[in-house]
Amino acid sequence: MSKSSASASGHALWSxxxxxxxxxxxxxxxxxxxxxxxxxxxxDEVNSQLDRIGHSIGVRCVDEFLxxxxxxxxxxxxxxxxxxxxxxxxxxxxxxxxxxxAEVANHAPDGSAFSLFLYDNPLSxxxxxxxxxxxxxxxxxxxxxxxxxxxxxxxxxxVIRGALEQVNLKVDCRFVRxx
Amino acid sequence: xxxxxxxxxxxxxxxxxVHSLHIFDRKGKTLFSKTYSQPAAMGQQQLRxxxxxxxxxxPVDEQRKLVFGMxxxxxxxxxxxxxxxxxxxxxxxxxxxxxxxxxxxxxGLRFAMxxxxxxxGADASSSSRRSxxxxxxxxxxxxxxxxxxxxxxxxxVIKSPLYRPGEMSTxxxxxxxxxxxxxxxxxxxxxxxxxxxxxxxxxxxx
Numbered sequence: 315m316s317k318s319s320a321s322a323s324g325h326a327l328w329s330x331x332x333x334x335x336x337x338x339x340x341x342x343x344x345x346x347x348x349x350x351x352x353x354x355x356x357x358d359e360v361n362s363q364l365d366r367i368g369h370s371i372g373v374r375c376v377d378e379f380l381x382x383x384x385x386x387x388x389x390x391x392x393x394x395x396x397x398x399x400x401x402x403x404x405x406x407x408x409x410x411x412x413x414x415x416a417e418v419a420n421h422a423p424d425g426s427a428f429s430l431f432l433y434d435n436p437l438s439x440x441x442x443x444x445x446x447x448x449x450x451x452x453x454x455x456x457x458x459x460x461x462x463x464x465x466x467x468x469x470x471x472x473v474i475r476g477a478l479e480q481v482n483l484k485v486d487c488r489f490v491r492x493x
Numbered sequence: 494x495x496x497x498x499x500x501x502x503x504x505x506x507x508x509x510x511v512h513s514l515h516i517f518d519r520k521g522k523t524l525f526s527k528t529y530s531q532p533a534a535m536g537q538q539q540l541r542x543x544x545x546x547x548x549x550x551x552p553v554d555e556q557r558k559l560v561f562g563m564x565x566x567x568x569x570x571x572x573x574x575x576x577x578x579x580x581x582x583x584x585x586x587x588x589x590x591x592x593x594x595x596x597x598x599x600x601g602l603r604f605a606m607x608x609x610x611x612x613x614g615a616d617a618s619s620s621s622r623r624s625x626x627x628x629x630x631x632x633x634x635x636x637x638x639x640x641x642x643x644x645x646x647x648x649x650v651i652k653s654p655l656y657r658p659g660e661m662s663t664x665x666x667x668x669x670x671x672x673x674x675x676x677x678x679x680x681x682x683x684x685x686x687x688x689x690x691x692x693x694x695x696x697x698x699x
């Protein structure tokens with residue numbers, strides 16, 4: 315799909331979706347993560363829970379995505395290469411569900427991997443994760459969760475993994491860098 | 494010189510009954526299945542009574558698996574026959590007895606509806622009129638299947654918090670079978686009610 319047509323499709327689909335307040339969304343997600351931290355007290359566990367939650371979401375996203383595209387008369391052709399998949403996920407998928415487009419870059423030479431850059435993350439607008447030293451101070455005596463190791467937006471990884479699993483593509487999705 | 498005029502009466506609505514609807518997932522499991530017409534229901538009963546297989550195999554289940562197998566193999570065939578660069582899809586299968594309309598999504602969900610062959614027009618000689626009526630009803634079944642997917646399936650099933658794609662409880666599983674406590678049952682959504690209401694509202698559904 316050409317870039318501009320993909321962006322146009324993404325925008326068209328986004329305009330048809332019911333909207334929620336960004337702040338409500340971000341704060342709800344924040345309280346979810348906070349509860350998880352309280353429950354699990356271990357950064358890796360929290361990350362994997364977020365991934366699992368994202369997986370359930372992703373599984374549902376695919377059918378909704380395909381059906382809304384169908385109704386909107388937007389033709390999503392089956393992807394021939396990983397590059398096509400990346401474009402569809404970033405430009406149409408992210409755009410449709412979140413309202414922000416992700417950028418695709420860093421295609422591996424054999425076409426088996428790519429990077430997504432999300433410049434405008436609606437989930438983390440109010441969030442600041444402590445650095446390693448600050449985290450040590452916070453959880454000092456308790457020996458509990460290392461807050462700096464939490465991947466706050468790890469839910470995205472789960473969503474992408476779940477969604478692509480439904481179209482027979484097994485992927486591994488990881489955060490490389492979170493600002 | 495012939496003064497041959499074709500008087501075109503308005504095309505009568507296709508007279509067609511829906512026999513049954515099946516929904517399969519990517520892996521071939523039957524997610525939902527319902528028979529509507531009398532002949533189909535009687536056929537199923539007959540199948541149950543005269544089946545000679547092992548006692549724990551439901552013959553209707555076997556039949557559904559065969560339907561899925563047929564759809565799957567034909568799709569492979571159609572795909573390999575399609576010209577280069579065009580994607581081929583299986584639209585419908587028409588036999589002497591009935592027509593099977595098929596709609597597939599990229600996520601592997603298949604909707605298959607059995608209907609009778611439509612009888613569109615009393616005048617048997619105007620074959621062009623009949624084929625256009627047939628084409629019209631074919632198109633409307635396809636769009637009905639699309640509607641079932643986008644409006645009914647996605648809204649009731651996918652959005653249900655209990656939905657889990659790998660663990661759907663398949664139709665026809667015996668209650669003492671391996672359904673498991675977590676398997677998602679379509680009956681917990683109101684998909685069936687909405688489906689019935691939608692089909693009733695279709696003009697060609699009798």
